[in-house]
Amino acid sequence: MSGGAWVLGVDSGGSGLRIALGAVPGGAGASAAGDPGGVRAVGSVEFGEPVRTGAGGIDAGHLLERLVPAAEGLLRRAGADGPTAEAGLAAVAVGAAGMTTLGDDLRATLPDALRRSLGAGRLALAADAVTAYAGALGQRPGAVVAAGTGLIAVGTDLSGGWRRADGWGHLLGDCGGGAWIGRAGLEAALRAHDGRRGGSAALLARVEAVFGPPASLPGRLYPRTDRAAVLASFAPEVARCATAGDPVAAGILARAARHVAEAVSAVCPPGADREVALAGGLFRMGDPLLVPLRAELAEHLPHARTVAAAGDPLDGALAVAAALATGTLRLPREPGMLETITLLPATRT
Amino acid sequence: MSGGAWVLGVDSGGSGLRIALGAVPGGAGASAAGDPGGVRAVGSVEFGEPVRTGAGGIDAGHLLERLVPAAEGLLRRAGADGPTAEAGLAAVAVGAAGMTTLGDDLRATLPDALRRSLGAGRLALAADAVTAYAGALGQRPGAVVAAGTGLIAVGTDLSGGWRRADGWGHLLGDCGGGAWIGRAGLEAALRAHDGRRGGSAALLARVEAVFGPPASLPGRLYPRTDRAAVLASFAPEVARCATAGDPVAAGILARAARHVAEAVSAVCPPGADREVALAGGLFRMGDPLLVPLRAELAEHLPHARTVAAAGDPLDGALAVAAALATGTLRLPREPGMLETITLLPATRT
Incomplete structure (x- = not known):
């Protein structure tokens, strides 16, 4: 893995599901600035229908049915153009609308499933407002207002937690x-x-x-x-x-x-x-x-x-995954906003 | 029918269905003032569940399933205390939430059904705002605001039509x-x-x-x-x-x-x-x-x-029915607001 690492960004919202594969440059400090530009997107897949929400919240099984084959396809297609596919995914970041209140099935199911199916090393589960923040401002302190049909504002000074309105x-x-x-x-x-x-x-x-x-x-x-x-x-x-x-x-x-x-x-x-x-x-x-x-x-x-805004929530998910993979994640971790889980021991060389 | 006439008032809304039987005093001019007091309520029945609304609007069949037996029961119980039951109902007034946009099945079904089942002579179909008006102000000009979960205002000078806001x-x-x-x-x-x-x-x-x-x-x-x-x-x-x-x-x-x-x-x-x-x-x-x-x-x-307000929408439906039975209805007739239909030739003596 001296050539870097693969990371996966996922943006799940009311209008559909988007998945992007990114390559993180190898070498210490490559992403130390926490700039979303530290990861290079090499391919993406989009589904027009949103992931189902059931009694247990966002349906992890439905998400995985789409996510795993899409990620495998992206890795296959990108294989010659970056880290080896055998290396697996260093990190996956899933940003989802409703993560705070509807994320229980994702929390329970994704860690083991992504480790087994994609060899994912780390996982971040983020509110869509957090991936919007990371897409817009990267890991710099400030405030982001994400507005479409709805509207939410989130801010952080990085040293405290998240503020949302x-x-x-x-x-x-x-x-x-x-x-x-x-x-x-x-x-x-x-x-x-x-x-x-x-x-x-x-x-x-x-x-x-x-x-x-x-x-x-x-x-x-x-x-x-x-x-x-x-x-x-x-x-x-x-x-x-x-x-x-x-x-x-x-x-x-x-x-x-x-x-x-x-x-x-x-x-x-x-x-x-x-x-x-x-x-x-x-x-x-x-x-x-x-x-x-x-x-x-x-x-x-x-x-x-x-x-x-430098980028959109899918860019933000990729940036979070890249920061997680390279040990440079500085955005505050907080239940319901940004949670990270180590799935496999680090194998960095 | 020298003893007067029976009339039926119906109030169908989001919180249920109410039906009242009223006796209109006999003799010319008894209700000429158009006062809701011109009709005497002799009994009522209440259903806690609202009438179903389907693709064709308010379900006339569901309304009739409740209305006809209830009216028959009210007439039986009141028989000794007013006009003879054989006289049938001189008039029925149905006030319903959504009459304007959801009243097509009622318009198509009620006239014939009420003539056959209850011998009804005349029928008024009214928006619930109109029965609220009649209950509150009778047939006097003015404005009524009916407010609960929702809010609507209706007004009339009697010579023009209805104004609603x-x-x-x-x-x-x-x-x-x-x-x-x-x-x-x-x-x-x-x-x-x-x-x-x-x-x-x-x-x-x-x-x-x-x-x-x-x-x-x-x-x-x-x-x-x-x-x-x-x-x-x-x-x-x-x-x-x-x-x-x-x-x-x-x-x-x-x-x-x-x-x-x-x-x-x-x-x-x-x-x-x-x-x-x-x-x-x-x-x-x-x-x-x-x-x-x-x-x-x-x-x-x-x-x-x-x-x-002198009374509620059920009082208003009774007042409209009484005015219709006695030929003294002065509230403006207007599609979707207040429509009247003659079912049987008048048999007044």
Whole structure:
């Protein structure tokens, strides 16, 4: 293994499962900086359907059915281009949505299964917010807000533990996320329909164009199992109306920006020049959200600096696996957030 | 039928089915004032389980399975105490939650079934908001807000049609209702848990007392099918914290009061001295909600006068049936809100 080691990153979320194989350069100190760039991705596999969740939480058997053959295939294809496949995987990092509350089957099943099937030496189980953090900021202190349909902020100064804010789902929070913005837009449209104060004729016109008659909207939403996604599907319309000058839509995005900044403020470690990364699809909405958000962050966190996310949660899982393989993992270990397990004695040469 | 006529009122909602038999006094003009007092309830039956809703909407067969035997039993028991049972039912009024969007099976099935089985002469199909209106204000012009887990406001000046506001359900509106208040209270509790701005330590303590550790809350809420009811179950805790002086809880109820007033304002007919009735279980919350609500109504609707609801939606269904039987129905007929059908030629003597 003087040529380095193989590591596997796994990102399991509501929209599917992604698996990437990475090569960690050999030689002491290669990844000592903890930079996600210390690992080179050599191939990846994607499944469009999410891993099943059952009574015991995320179904480890279902995950393994996909993960093991995919990893074997990636190792075979990459074999000539890195460490020998016989070396096995030095480390596997699995980032999963719901790891905190739904990870018991993974904790019970994965260690032995990955040791036997893939010869994995170490295992990290991480909340998806932690892999989002590692993808965005690597192992530097700061705060990351991960926002798509939902929204969660996590931060650390590396010496303490993790701080997290929101991520409670569309009925309890996720304030400022895609479902939150879409829901607020639909409410404003229906206010206009009813003649209540606070309504937006522009948003009502978009509801009619996208969903049809407003009276049909409850029937299109409530029976669905993916209600949060249906709500979030209207968020781009809110951005569009805000860009076109609708003050109600602009007000919704201004409130969303304040919620995002409040979540970041709750988790960002004190200290000068902290990095705050905005990660996830929500921020592709661009200026209608980013302009008020920059203003809110400047007000709430004058000591912080907003940076682009270096990578996504799959990059983050690979980075965690690489740091674990090379003994350079500095992100805080904490139950439900980031747990690591040694499966085989280290065989580093 | 010189002794008057029998009428049946039906209230079908999310918490069950209630059926009442009423006697309308004989003689011309007895109910001309359109007062719900013009009908005397002589017996009622209650089912704790709601009528099933299927692909075709509210299941008319399931409703009839309960309604017909119950009505026959009520007529038998009341036989000596009013019009003769052989006279049949002069009118039946069915008020149902979801009549607007889920009433197609009722419209198709009830007319013929009620004529054959109970000899019903006339039928009214009403939205539950309309029977709430009739129960609260009878046939007088004004506005009624019906609030429990959800919230809807309806108003009429009798000469035009119905105006309605909100009633869109817990994800799209029902602003200021029980689920809305409970949801806002849970969000404020979790903000305190996270260290985000706008949190309430008092509400967080109540969450911990009622639901247990905050981390368990998503798992207790999202898998349920009665999520709106779970959210609404926390509304009394918000009222309790507001009464105890928690400013965040008081702020939630102040916002709820504003939403209620906005919905009432959107439907209340113009004109001096309009009556506004507050109907439904939410208002039993008392002063924490009613004090800010009275202030909001005074500001939004200075020309209106808040009155106590005279009766509930079952009283309202009976009143509609009585007005229909006596040819004195003045509430506006409108598809989805209040539809009437003549089943048998009038046999009045």
